[in-house]
Amino acid sequence: MPNFNSEIASLPFDEIIGGPLTAAINAQSQAASAIADYIMRFVDEDGKIMTVQFKYNKTIPGESGAADLVQLVELDVPILAIIPIPALLVNKVTIDFNVLLKSVEKQSFQNVTSVNFSAKGSFAFVKMSGSFSSKSDFKVSQQVDRTYTLNIHVEASHTPPAGLDKILTILQEAIAEKPVV
Helix, strand or coil, X not given: CCCHHHHHHXXXXXXXXXXXXXXXXXXXXXXXXXXXXXXXXXXXXXXXXXXXXXXXXXXXXXXXXXXXXXXXXXEEEEHHHCCCCCCEXXXXXXXXXXXXXXXXXXXXXXXXXXXXXXXXXCCCCEEXXXXXXXXXEEEEEEEEEEEEEEEEEEEEEECCCHHHHHHXXXXXXXXXXXXXC
């Protein structure tokens, strides 16, 4: 008969559970490095964030019925404020591990013994007959089924870290029109 307790105890739970968790941590670390590398593409050698300039005509309404004034203005916009930053965050890792161990053991033993004897006759003539039979059957069958199932679910979302979100807010607030001279 199998010993299921020792069989379950011999399973490498540190690898079964720890492996997917370590993979999620490594993925998060790689994602963080990718975000940093991506951001640094838009920072020049002096540490200044690269910008893009937009020039356009802005209509300024005239005062007290005067004609509207058209003025050429410029926007100096940080590139990071107008492009999406690939920030993925692992929100949840679910590990489902199911074990099904099933054992069926059948034993049967059959032993049949039979004796027949008969006697006939009178004094001089005795007739005898006899028989003996024996039958033994021994059957053993064993069936063990093992099923291991591992399901891993990882949920990620596009959630920039709080510090990056703050920097992007500051960059967006720094966008201001200025007249072109």
